[in-house]
Amino acid sequence: MGSISVEPNRKEAVVIGAGFSGIYALHKLKEAGFDVHLYEAGSGVGGIWHWNCYPGARVDTPVPTYQLTSDETWTGWNWSQRFPDYSELRTYFQHLVKVWDLGSLITFNTRVEAMRWDEQSHQWTLQLRHTNTTPSSSEQQDEEVVARDVVVCTGFGSKPYIPPFPGLSKFQGELHHTGLWPQTGLDMTGKRVAVIGTGASGVQLIQEAAKQAAHLTVFQRTPNTALPMRNDQYDEAMNEAWKKTFDDTKQTILRTYAGFDYEFDPGSALQVAPEVKADFYRNLLKSGGLHFWLGTYSDVLFSEEANAEAYEFWRQTVLPRIHDPRNQEILAPKVATHPFGTKRISLEKQYFEVFNQDNVDLVSLVDNPIVEVTETGIRTADGGFHELDIICAATGFDSVTGGITSIDIRGTDPKESIKDKWSNGTSTLFGIMVNDFPNLFLMYGPQAPTAFATGPSSAECQGDWIAACLSYLRDHHLTRIEPTKAAEQDWRDHTLDMGEKGLFTKAKSWYYGDNIPGKPREALNYMAGLPTYRKKIWDSATNDYEGFNLAA
Known part of the structure; x- marks a missing residue:
């Protein structure tokens, strides 16, 4: 890896990644008096909001729930919209660093x-690569850092x-993944x-690209049961209003499954009158955001009958917005491709109307897969050819574990x-934590609530525990x-057991690693909810860290 510093930089703790988890962990460890330092691969703070800067990129959790709850972070902060875009969130992260x-x-x-x-010294040696050095200073590109504890916050x-689309490397136009968009x-x-x-990123990008491109071709792999966003603007009065009630909101966040300020309805969709159910569903959709998914009846994600009813209600609200019957069936098929809500739900603003535009074509990759990418475009199985200047890959991530395993981490067994x-x-x-990898802490990673919890709530939950x-x-x-x-092993078994409950296993999704060839199919997230998770980790802590071996 090039030259290494003779005298390594020594810290008590190192944090990797400057998203919500990394910034919060850095703050808590600094507050606790540790000599701690954070390393970030990007050029700024924000984590996903640094890397995801494509047109339309914004969070789908509304403020004020999408923020940290320490008083000093919010009393002097104002939001401009209900669902902030990446640029506003970057400014918020800079605010956290300053505060x-x-x-x-x-x-x-x-x-x-x-x-x-x-194992002799009970410490980690980290090999760093600095990516902003000039060729003339190549001897400074590599560095070693030694730390007792490491907190990995890669998200x-x-x-x-x-x-691996055939011929992709031949394409002579521009190719960009939404997660690596040009800064x-x-x-x-x-x-x-x-x-x-x-x-999620595809829906957001498509809505904006359709406004700019001479022609936009959307290659759909799976229909997205996207929900209306309703992105209200926040003026001074709105900001004053949420601040007056935020102390109560913080308590609600601690009680709810995913860290929102609302919860599933305890009733059953199968035990209410049709007109009551219809009014309930209409109000959820009018609320905007994820209410129709995470504020619905408690059995919608467990009962196939209740789930099918919810899907059909959603479908009937979407069909009138799509003019072409062919596109109706591709975007909102009569028979759902998977139970509603078992794949990541996205939020939209006029997404379905985009496909009524003359400059937009829709290709279903289920019926008409990509067979080749050439120097000038994409060829599909029906023999069609789409000439292109730009290909935008909204094709997802090696989610939950990929950021961790991309680092060559070796514990007690160097092999x-x-x-x-x-x-x-x-x-x-x-x-x-992971057996055979002492003093290595993970945040927003596998077998934690992660994708089933808001980022700020997860950061505070795990960050407080790690600092303690x-x-x-x-x-x-x-x-x-x-x-x-x-x-x-007990935690793995428990996590997998929770993943088997409900309808989630009936969908192929990144929740189970299905999008990465060769990746084991398993529940990658802890699905019993934040309150249950929080109780389990603190029960261990109050019992002298039951389940862990501690040594001098």
């Missing part, structure tokens, strides 16, 4: 490429994935553009990386913590 005085503790443009555990969507932007005006994929360990199935304790754990070790003169094999 908590974290700037001197962050190094940007630095990727952690490898980590090695030393669930930090390793972009593009399927300087991309002008699509007057261009022939393709968007492959209609997940086995964490990627090797997880090659046949993921195993952790609480989604926070490291403080406990320090106060008790302990230098090593590692989960037992038995506790790790």
Whole structure:
């Protein structure tokens, strides 16, 4: 890897990644008095909101729930819209860094490429690659850092994935993944553009690309049961209103399944009158956001009958918005391709109307797959050819585990990386630590609530626990913590069991690793909800970290 510093930089703790989890962990460890430093591969804070800067990129969790809850972070902060876009969220992250005085503790443009555990000294050695150095200073590109504890906050969507379409490398136009969008932007005006994929980023990008491109071709892999966003603007009065009630909101966030300020209705969709159900569903859709998904009747994600009714209600609201009967069946098929809500729900603003435009074509890859990418475009199975200037891959990520396994992490057995360990199935304790990898902490990763919780709520939940754990070790003169094999296996079994409940296994999704060839099919997220998860991790802590081996 080039030259390495003779004297490694030494820290008590290192944090990897500057999203919600990383920034919160850095703050908590600094507050607890640790000598801590954060390394970020990008050029700025924000995590996903640094990398995802494509047109239309915005969060689908409304404020004020999509923010951290420490008083100093919100009392002097105002939002401009209900669902902030990436640029406003970047500004919010800069606000966090300023409020908590974290700037001197962050190094940007630095990727952690490898980590090695030393059993003798109970510490990690990290190999860093600085990506902003000039060719004339190549001897400064690599660095070693030594730390007792490492907190990995790479997030669930930090390793972009593009399927190996035949001939893709031949394409002579521009090719961009939504998760690696040019920081300087991309002008699509007057261009022939393709968007492959209609997940969350695809839906957002398609709505904007259709306004700019001379012609847009959308290649849909799976229909998206997108819900209306209703992105209200926040003026001074709106900001004053949410601040007056935010102390109550914080308590609600702690009680709800996913960290929202609303919850599933305890009633059954199968036990209410049709007219009552219809009014309930109409009101959920009018609310905007994810209410129709996460504020619905409690049995919609468990009963196929209740689920089918909810899907049909959604479908009937969408069909009148799509003029072409062919496109109606592709975008909102009569028979659902998977149970409603078992794949990631997206939010939309006039998404379905886009396909009424003369400059937009829709291709169903189920019926008409891509057979070849050439120098000038995409050829499909029906013999059609789409000439293109730009291909936008909204094709997702090696989610949840990919950001972690992309680092060559080796623990007590130098011959086995964490990627090797997880090659046949993921195993952790609480989604926070891994047997054979002492003093390594994970946030917003596998077997934790992660994709089934808001980012800020998850960060606070896990960040508080990790800071308390490291403080406990320090106060008790302990230098090593590692989960037992038995506790790790029990947590894996419990996580998989929770994943089998409900209808989620009936869909092929990144929740189960289905989008990555060769990846084991398993529940990658803990699906029992934040309150249950929070109780389990703190029960362990209050019982002297039951399930862990601690050593001096």
